[in-house]
Amino acid sequence: MRLLVLGGTQFLSHAVAAEALGRGHDVTCACRGVSGEVADGAELIVWDRADDAPPDVTGTGWDAVVDVSRVPSHVRRAVAAVPDAHWVFVSTINVYPDNHLPGTPATSRLHEPITEDLDPASSPEAYGAMKVACEQIVTEGTASSMVIRPGLIVGPGDGTGRFTYWPWRLDRGGEVLAPGSPDDSVQIIDVRDLAGWIVDSAESRRTGTYDGVGEILGIGELLAQAAEGTGFDGSFTWVDQGFLGDQGVQPWSGDDGIPLWLPRPEYDGMTAHDPTPSFEAGLGVRSVADTTRDTLAWLQETPGAARTGISSEVEARVLAAWHTR
Ligand SMILES: NC(=O)c1ccc[n+]([C@@H]2O[C@H](COP(=O)([O-])OP(=O)(O)OC[C@H]3O[C@@H](n4cnc5c(N)ncnc54)[C@H](OP(=O)(O)O)[C@@H]3O)[C@@H](O)[C@H]2O)c1
Known part of the structure; x- marks a missing residue:
């Protein structure tokens, strides 16, 4: 071709x-x-x-x-x-x-x-x-x-620094601030899975309109899989979204933000697109553990690789405030 x-x-x-x-x-x-x-x-x-x-x-x-x-x-x-x-x-x-x-x-x-x-x-x-x-x-x-x-494209080479927060954070271990509720839906797609499907579709001249999204997961499940991929042995402390907002923590991205976290119920749909039609049209997705492991390896071998998200100091301050609320 x-x-x-x-x-x-x-x-x-x-x-x-x-x-x-x-x-x-x-x-x-x-x-x-x-x-x-x-x-x-x-x-x-x-x-x-x-x-x-x-x-x-x-x-x-x-x-x-x-x-x-x-x-x-x-x-x-x-x-x-x-x-x-x-x-x-x-x-x-x-x-x-x-x-x-x-x-x-x-x-x-x-x-x-x-x-x-x-x-x-x-x-x-x-x-x-x-x-x-x-x-x-x-x-x-x-x-x-x-x-x-x-939807959110993640994996090695991601210059947006959004998902990369999580492999970096889990690799540091300790008590991790987990945002919102473990049941809040999240949805990611590994860049390599998407690229493979795009090339398949070019080869087969596939037509139609599809969402390029992975499985719908609760953020608790996603972080559990990400923890497996990075060998994380710390703990998660779930902090509700109202408290995070009061502490000045922003959703989604940026230096004041926690990536993957989005306000609920306003974004319940954006993170829960039905992937079935795309899976039936040939999209295959790897595990979050694999994506997280490979993204961490890329971060470690790429000086200056992008990462947004709150600093360790802000995370510690918010966790301390949560424990003494
Ligand atoms: N990242 C996500 O989570 C996400 C989520 C949903 C959808 N998407 C979509 O997924 C795609 C991501 O694409 P990507 O990763 O390849 O990054 P991108 O930032 O969309 O790609 C930009 C590409 O376009 C080229 N380009 C930019 N301006 C140009 C110009 N004036 N003339 C010619 N080429 C130009 C750039 O090359 P040069 O700068 O070298 O010219 C670069 O290769 C986009 O369609 C984006 O909208 C992304």
């Missing part, structure tokens, strides 16, 4: 290129080449997608295209350049506005599309609404296509 990866210098798109190369495919990445290196063996076409597509990209007989863009004009330009290939477009579960409701692509409402280019970092809503527009540009403008809407 001649595969064109639009991206390839970062986390997921790099993993897609690496997976396809490992299967013997002919892989070209097209991007600016400023965010990192492409996988060994991939060809790089330098293209800033704010500009017209270079001749090397346009109409050169690609079998499949994988795109991860969030910018409608970039997707429009690429679809116009390569309309005849099979496209796998990587979107996001942020296309769904109703974070409190679980669902599937067949049952969930979408944001109204935003077709102009806004800063995707400005809000999750703008990001999701632009991804809706990008999806439509792909599905309407290409010969055949698949749309995958991932």
Whole structure:
């Protein structure tokens, strides 16, 4: 297969290129080449997608295209350049506005599309609404296509520093502040499982729209599996969300945050997308223990690898306050 990866210098798109190369495919990445290196063996076409597509990209007989863009004009330009290939477009579960409701692509409402280019970092809503527009540009403008809407993507190479908090924290041992209730749902997908499914789907020209999500787990179960993966032998102290809020601890990410933790019931749905249709369409997922073990190994061998989340000092202060409340 001649595969064109639009991206390839970062986390997921790099993993897609690496997976396809490992299967013997002919892989070209097209991007600016400023965010990192492409996988060994991939060809790089330098293209800033704010500009017209270079001749090397346009109409050169690609079998499949994988795109991860969030910018409608970039997707429009690429679809116009390569309309005849099979496209796998990587979107996001942020296309769904109703974070409190679980669902599937067949049952969930979408944001109204935003077709102009806004800063995707400005809000999750703008990001999701632009991804809706990008999806439509792909599905309407290409010969055949698949749309995958991932939830939280984790694993080695994760530059967002969200899930990486947990392998780092469990490796330190001791008393761990566990956020919210152990039954609160969480859902992750290992980047390598997602990349494998994307390449499978490019090979088989799978069509349709799917969520790219793993099993729905209680956060207590996820942390138990993560503990197994890291050899953690400390203890968890569960601290309820109201108390965490009073202590100034933020959900999800950032230096004041605890990753994976989201307010309830507002986010009950975002962390509980039914994975069954995706599993039936070939998505296979490894255990959280494996993901956590491999992410810890990557953290340990990668100086400067990203990690957000509260410091040890803040965690100790909040735990002390909880015990004396
Ligand atoms: N991380 C998560 O938890 C999560 C969750 C849900 C969905 N997603 C989706 O999953 C995908 C993740 O993709 P990713 O890991 O590969 O990271 P990404 O940050 O989405 O990928 C960016 C890629 O696009 C290229 N790019 C950026 N601006 C460009 C431009 N102006 N012209 C040409 N290329 C440009 C970058 O290369 P250069 O900078 O080198 O040009 C890089 O290779 C995205 O679609 C994201 O929306 C992520």
